[in-house]
């Protein structure tokens with residue numbers, strides 16, 4: 220009936236769904252040079268996560284593809300324009316991992332405030348650094364969310380329950396949405412930084428958002444709230460490249476930023492001798508926002524369903540490229 224390549228892994232239930240629909244599924248990573256030399260020419264569809272890069276040249280080398288499934292949210296590893304020009308649909312699974320990313324973001328915020336990672340590093344080295352590890356509460360602080368989509372709104376809800384005040388900057392957001400969630404919508408991103416001691420990133424990586432968090436903006440952050448010198452804190456579970464990592468390291472060194480917690484990096488996997496991740500006020504995770512059993516099961520099933528719909532000539536609800544609307 221048709222062949223589907225799944226290159227970055229997928230939940231077994233989702234593979235089964237594709238097979239039950241009559242498709243032959245090939246599981247396994249395909250190297251860039253093989254993709255570039257037409258390695259997908261026998262396939263009707265490819266399903267990827269973030270490791271497989273489907274740039275212009277790769278797509279042009281495989282024009283037989285009918286649909287690209289992105290098992291996740293971000294489509295920055297796929298050249299949407301080239302896919303559209305070649306009549307290839309791109310679908311994603313935008314809702315399935317929301318709760319998992321919300322929970323990791325809150326986990327990073329809490330870990331930063333209470334030095335959980337730093338304390339663990341000390342305790343493993345036999346140190347009992349009780350005095351050095353005095354933290355601050357999240358309660359009463361201003362959390363600035365860059366982007367206010369599903370994940371940011373989920374983070375806002377939990378943070379509000381911890382007593383945080385929610386601020387956001389999202390140029391695409393109708394003011395009434397922010398209002399309905401009890402968030403203050405800033406018209407200018409700089410004013411978000413001037414107000415908030417805690418910033419969490421929840422936007423896509425685009426030309427406009429590349430290095431949106433930079434030296435100048437971090438230096439605007441107030442570092443205190445309500446008489447408490449809590450310092451400034453940054454969390455990113457969205458996409459690498461939105462923060463200028465060199466500027467972040469400099470801000471950690473100078474104390475402008477007191478803690479940084481990243482799940483995503485400009486270059487993934489990170490390169491050896493990455494000075495940022497060695498900084499004592501840094502802690503990180505290797506792009507695991509959506510890596511829960513629940514999210515991966517939902518992501519897999521959502522993307523399998525969308526790919527089956529697309530291959531049967533219907534328009535999947537999570538179609539991303541505008542040429543098909």
Ligand code: MLT
Nearest residue numbers: 268269290291292293509
């Ligand atoms: C996503 O965009 O869905 C997440 O970052 C997870 C991933 O890339 O695998």
